[in-house]
Amino acid sequence: MVPVTIGDSGPFLFSLDTGAGKTTVQPRVVKSLKLELSKETETVVGQHGQSEQATVILHDLSMGGATKDEIVGVSMDLDHITQDRFEMDGILGADYLQDFDIRIDFQKMEVTLFDRAESAKNCDVCPDGATAISFELRGTGHIIVPASIGETAMTGVLDTGSGHSGINSLAAEALGIDVSMIGKPAASGHHAAILAGPINAGEIKLQDRLQLGVMDRKDIFKPLGLDTIPRILMGTNLFEGRTLSISYGLNLLFVE
Secondary structure (H helix, E strand, C coil), X not given: CEEEEECCEEEEEEEECCCCCCCEECHHHHHHCCCCEEEEEEEEEECCEEEEEEEEEEEEEEECCEEEEEEEEEXXXXXXXXXXXXXXXXXXXXXXXXXXXXXXXXXXXXXEEEECCCXXXXXXXXXXXXXXXXXXXXXXXXXXXXXXXXXXXXXXXXXXXXCCCEECHHHHHHCCCCHHHHCCCCCCCEEEEEEECCEEECCEEEECCEEEEEECCHHHHHHHCCCCCCEEEECHHHHCCCEEEEECCCCEEEEC
16 A cells, blocks of 8 residues: 545555556545546446446646646445455556556565656666566556466466465466366355466566465456466565566566
8 A cells, every 4th residue: 555645635545556457546535525527437347347437537646756647547436355454545557657667665665656767777666787577568557477387388467456466277277287176266256276386477586386366357357358368467475575666668577
């Protein structure tokens, strides 16, 4: 969670979520700030599935001094995520994040946003001599990363809004795992977790072994064109104790 201001109001607690295409605000925040909802709607894809949500214009949306003058966000109830376990006022999605470069220090629990670099010379998040991981930025704002578990290649989706990582059944089958032997999926679409590794992004080993949930959720990944290939959702537990840097300007990741 990061502190966010909207105009002169706040701070509000937002999730910094590379797995969300749109910045989202809880309806109670929209009401308290007396923001006007647009008659236009936006298609939102997430844990709840796919739905149409009302849009709202947010002026001077800022986190740590990194301000976007105007952004068209969506107003949506996020209780399906919080489930009364923690407070969350909104989600900073890719429509905000991709205007900056980002450093997330998971050991110190610090997030810093920098001006978006247009060349390696002015990249504040590019460590000297570090191995870079090239990524594809989809039109939805999602970061697609070359990944592997052991020698098995798969497509990674970077999701800093999720504390856990998981694979789909196609990835499990590619690893030689019989999904039918690990139990029927729950209502959420998740099978029981498996232990797998080493898990890599590009040439960088992230974890020797890690518990991974097995889920398909084609309603989420079909719009991204990721429903028919082996896939790993790369949550924050892959980066525990490390620093993740994202250069949206150069389409590069760094893990230290």
